[in-house]
Amino acid sequence: xxxxxxxxxxxxxxxxxxxxxxxxxxxxxxxxxxxxxxxxxxxxxxxxxxxxxxxxxxxxxxxxxxxxxxxxxxxxxxxxxxxxxxxxxxxxxxxxxxxxxxxxxxxxxxxxxxxxxxxxxxxxxxxxxxxxxxxxxxxxxxxxxxxxxxxxxxxxxxxxxxxxxxxxxxxxxxxxxxxxxxxxxxxxxxxxxxxxxxxxxxxxxxxxxxxxxxxxxxxxxxxxxxxxxxxxxxxxxxxxxxxxxxxxxxxxxxxxxxxxxxxxxxxx
Amino acid sequence: xxxxxxxxxxxxxxxxxxxxxxxxxxxxxxxxxxxxxxxxxxxxxxxxxxxxxxxxxxxxxxxxxxxxxxxxxxxxxxxxxxxxxxxxxxxxxxxxxxxxxxxxxxxxxxxxxxxxxxxxxxxxxxxxxxxxxxxxxxxxxxxxxxxxxxxxxxxxxxxxxxxxxxxxxxxxxxxxxxxxxxxxxxxxxxxxxxxxxxxxxxxxxxxxxxxxxxxxxxxxxxxxxxxxxxxxxxxxxxxxxxxxxxxxxxxxxxxxxxxxxxxxxxxxx
Amino acid sequence: xxxxxxxxxxxxxxxxxxxxxxxxxxxxxxxxxxxxxxxxxxxxxxxxxxxxxxxxxxxxxxxxxxxxxxxxxxxxxxxxxxxxxxxxxxxxxxxxxxxxxxxxxxxxxxxxxxxxxxxxxxxxxxxxxxxxxxxxxxxxxxxxxxxxxxxxxxxxxxxxxxxxxxxxxxxxxxxxxxxxxxxxxxxxxxxxxxxxxxxxxxxxxxxxxxxxxxxxxxxxxxxxxxxxxxxxxxxxxxxxxxxxxxxxxxxxxxxxxxxxxxxxxxxxxxxxxxxxxxxxxxxxxxxxxxxxxxxxxxxxxxxxxxxxxxxxxx
Numbered sequence: 001x002x003x004x005x006x007x008x009x010x011x012x013x014x015x016x017x018x019x020x021x022x023x024x025x026x027x028x029x030x031x032x033x034x035x036x037x038x039x040x041x042x043x044x045x046x047x048x049x050x051x052x053x054x055x056x057x058x059x060x061x062x063x064x065x066x067x068x069x070x071x072x073x074x075x076x077x078x079x080x081x082x083x084x085x086x087x088x089x090x091x092x093x094x095x096x097x098x099x100x101x102x103x104x105x106x107x108x109x110x111x112x113x114x115x116x117x118x119x120x121x122x123x124x125x126x127x128x129x130x131x132x133x134x135x136x137x138x139x140x141x142x143x144x145x146x147x148x149x150x151x152x153x154x155x156x157x158x159x160x161x162x163x164x165x166x167x168x169x170x171x172x173x174x175x176x177x178x179x180x181x182x183x184x185x186x187x188x189x190x191x192x193x194x195x196x197x198x199x200x201x202x203x204x205x206x207x208x209x210x211x212x213x214x215x216x217x218x219x220x221x222x223x224x225x226x227x228x229x230x231x232x233x234x235x236x237x238x239x240x241x242x243x244x245x246x247x248x249x250x251x252x253x254x255x256x257x258x259x260x261x262x263x264x265x266x267x268x
Numbered sequence: 269x270x271x272x273x274x275x276x277x278x279x280x281x282x283x284x285x286x287x288x289x290x291x292x293x294x295x296x297x298x299x300x301x302x303x304x305x306x307x308x309x310x311x312x313x314x315x316x317x318x319x320x321x322x323x324x325x326x327x328x329x330x331x332x333x334x335x336x337x338x339x340x341x342x343x344x345x346x347x348x349x350x351x352x353x354x355x356x357x358x359x360x361x362x363x364x365x366x367x368x369x370x371x372x373x374x375x376x377x378x379x380x381x382x383x384x385x386x387x388x389x390x391x392x393x394x395x396x397x398x399x400x401x402x403x404x405x406x407x408x409x410x411x412x413x414x415x416x417x418x419x420x421x422x423x424x425x426x427x428x429x430x431x432x433x434x435x436x437x438x439x440x441x442x443x444x445x446x447x448x449x450x451x452x453x454x455x456x457x458x459x460x461x462x463x464x465x466x467x468x469x470x471x472x473x474x475x476x477x478x479x480x481x482x483x484x485x486x487x488x489x490x491x492x493x494x495x496x497x498x499x500x501x502x503x504x505x506x507x508x509x510x511x512x513x514x515x516x517x518x519x520x521x522x523x524x525x526x527x528x529x530x531x532x533x534x535x536x537x
Numbered sequence: 538x539x540x541x542x543x544x545x546x547x548x549x550x551x552x553x554x555x556x557x558x559x560x561x562x563x564x565x566x567x568x569x570x571x572x573x574x575x576x577x578x579x580x581x582x583x584x585x586x587x588x589x590x591x592x593x594x595x596x597x598x599x600x601x602x603x604x605x606x607x608x609x610x611x612x613x614x615x616x617x618x619x620x621x622x623x624x625x626x627x628x629x630x631x632x633x634x635x636x637x638x639x640x641x642x643x644x645x646x647x648x649x650x651x652x653x654x655x656x657x658x659x660x661x662x663x664x665x666x667x668x669x670x671x672x673x674x675x676x677x678x679x680x681x682x683x684x685x686x687x688x689x690x691x692x693x694x695x696x697x698x699x700x701x702x703x704x705x706x707x708x709x710x711x712x713x714x715x716x717x718x719x720x721x722x723x724x725x726x727x728x729x730x731x732x733x734x735x736x737x738x739x740x741x742x743x744x745x746x747x748x749x750x751x752x753x754x755x756x757x758x759x760x761x762x763x764x765x766x767x768x769x770x771x772x773x774x775x776x777x778x779x780x781x782x783x784x785x786x787x788x789x790x791x792x793x794x795x796x797x798x799x800x801x802x803x804x805x806x807x808x809x810x811x812x813x814x815x816x817x818x819x820x821x822x823x824x825x826x827x828x829x830x831x832x833x834x835x836x837x838x839x840x841x842x843x844x845x846x847x848x849x850x851x
Binding site for chain 1: 552607610611612613614631632633635636638640642645646647649651652656659660663664665666692
């Protein structure tokens with residue numbers, strides 16, 4: 001009697017919702033244009049800040065402009081999945097308080113999946129393009145060889161890096177299940193990502209550990225990119241990052257789902 | 269009579285902010301972590317440069333500036349644009365327009381309550397910590413009073429910009445896009461993410477004529493007695509700048525708002 | 538499959554809330570206070586609902602109706618007691634439970650806001666893995682019961698409240714669930730839309746033998762749809778029986794309407810025939826004035842419920 005819903009089912013559902021969502025978005029072209037401009041502007045602003053900094057200080061902790069650009073591009077690409085696929089987290093708080101969130105609990109599918117599937121953020125693609133351009137430029141300038149191995153490493157570690165930001169945003173969003181007025185947590189967590197593009201070597205030992213294992217921004221660009229930037233002395237954490245990324249993602253998912261179970265849905 | 273009405277709104281705003289006690293604690297904690305990030309970044313930056321003073325700013329100056337800018341940022345945070353878009357989507361906007369008190373006035377006074385609460389809960393503690401840690405790097409004199417006045421101007425400028433941007437929502441549904449453009453511009457050009465002193469001269473000249481400076485840069489300059497604010501003439505110039513923008517943006521806000529409202533009433537929402 | 542659609546035994550649900558104080562000073566005090574109190578939203582409720590029934594689940598605001606519904610749908614976990622929906626424990630098997638229930642929550646649409654209804658239907662078909670044949674049959678059934686053409690290609694955003702409610706109800710029945718929960722389905726609707734929606738619910742219940750749990754404040758809904766009603770107040774079940782039985786629950790109430798010669802309006806008196814004789818009341822009237830006209834009416838459900846809410850259990 002009971003039906004099995006596996007990965008194939010979820011992928012096909014996601015694709016169908018995505019297609020419908022894109023179709024309906026086409027009818028709001030003005031919104032799309034303005035949002036895209038907004039996205040480009042934020043990226044430009046981030047870039048300008050970066051350049052202004054380097055205009056005054058030519059190196060940071062021994063990292064020159066090209067290496068820093070590499071980190072910058074890397075972090076932008078790694079931040080694309082959270083922007084494109086998990087953007088509905090930003091709506092969680094208001095939905096939980098208004099009581100509208102309850103509708104996600106009435107379907108025979110995973111609540112987390114169903115909730116996230118509702119929004120696909122096209123704007124993230126602009127950021128993706130920006131990141132690719134920066135990364136390719138820095139890649140060429142530094143002179144990293146283009147082989148099957150390096151490209152495969154880049155792809156794998158970019159995917160890895162993206163897991164960490166998704167995990168951070170999941171947890172930040174889920175705080176609204178326990179804490180009222182926690183909207184600012186998401187805002188500031190999102191601002192933390194701006195620091196992902198700096199080498200973690202700038203921190204002292206204590207905070208390096210914190211920003212590696214508690215608020216893992218060091219994994220958004222620094223550790224994963226070392227596999228390409230320092231191929232001769234890759235730290236152990238870099239090799240372990242895919243595994244750690246999965247653990248973080250799973251933990252954040254568990255916290256999110258625990259929030260759904262514990263929340264009493266009094267909002268109405 | 270009317271002022272009592274405004275005070276009541278303000279009081280409700282303060283109470284609402286206090287209501288979220290855990291939220292307040294978490295916010296403070298998150299800010300602290302953010303400041304740690306800022307600290308390490310600039311420490312590394314100054315350490316690599318090999319000199320103590322860059323563009324007239326020492327490491328201490330930069331830190332004080334950025335920490336207080338972050339504290340001001342929290343204090344000035346408003347969600348007028350989001351409130352507006354929600355009220356448009358739900359159709360509540362029509363009610364807002366019919367209210368005896370204008371949407372603008374209502375919003376301003378109910379937010380001022382949360383501003384007061386944030387100022388006491390977030391800004392003053394941060395300020396005291398910075399004061400103690402930097403051991404007298406912040407001048408303690410009349411500048412504190414001048415700073416408070418400057419903050420009130422900053423608040424009005426910030427609010428006017430919020431209202432102007434929120435009005436755009438009456439024309440387009442793209443709240444996110446409009447809001448992110450505003451936030452980006454304000455953060456970069458107001459000196460909240462990098463002190464304006466670090467910008468190249470030509471860009472700095474342009475920025476100095478824009479209103480965004482009036483939100484973070486001017487109050488902080490006044491507080492730190494920089495940029496000529498330690499002379500009466502310099503202080504007057506800065507106030508003049510803020511006041512000028514208050515007036516211009518306030519009038520622009522009213523004109524734009526009225527135009528937008530007319531459009532709604534004509535089109536029937 | 539068993540005869541019972543829903544079984545609840547001694548079901549309880551408590552909430553813990555912060556005791557808040559009044560005023561600005563109170564707000565500052567609350568900042569540091571750990572003063573919690575426990576509120577029992579549902580107390581010791583025992584109810585069994587059989588397949589195919591339409592049950593009215595009534596109670597004043599805040600009585601614990603939606604808390605019970607949330608437990609039946611698996612959203613909330615009960616504090617104690619037993620609950621079985623289609624033979625499953627809802628909060629333990631939430632996803633599985635959801636396959637066989639449908640929910641409409643008042644004015645809160647669960648459909649995709651910016652999609653045409655037909656696209657929402659297709660997504661739901663896939664989500665619930667409804668075979669294409671069953672899906673088409675259901676759409677045919679809908680067509681025979683109500684005119685769905687005007688809404689089928691509209692997005693929920695563009696619909697009127699009535700159309701939106703209609704769409705939500707259709708969506709809730711689409712996967713042919715065993716039980717459908719309807720929370721105030723006719724709230725805010727005009728008279729003709731209300732009757733259209735009631736007919737639709739009756740039709741679907743008749744054709745598909747769907748169990749329907751209906752919460753409402755509109756006694757018109759109750760009279761039109763429910764044979765049986767359950768009333769809860771302050772978290773306790775205070776009535777569970779036929780709607781007919783309800784009218785004599787507190788005694789045999791009837792309304793006596795008399796028109797006296799000095800006035801044009803009717804005067805109404807509610808009489809409990811177990812304690813008072815109708816004739817005595819009429820005689821009483823006749824002592825003072827001449828009676829022009831007399832009517833004797835059955836009490837309306839609305840009035841009984843009103844008495845019940847006001848008086849609580851006797």
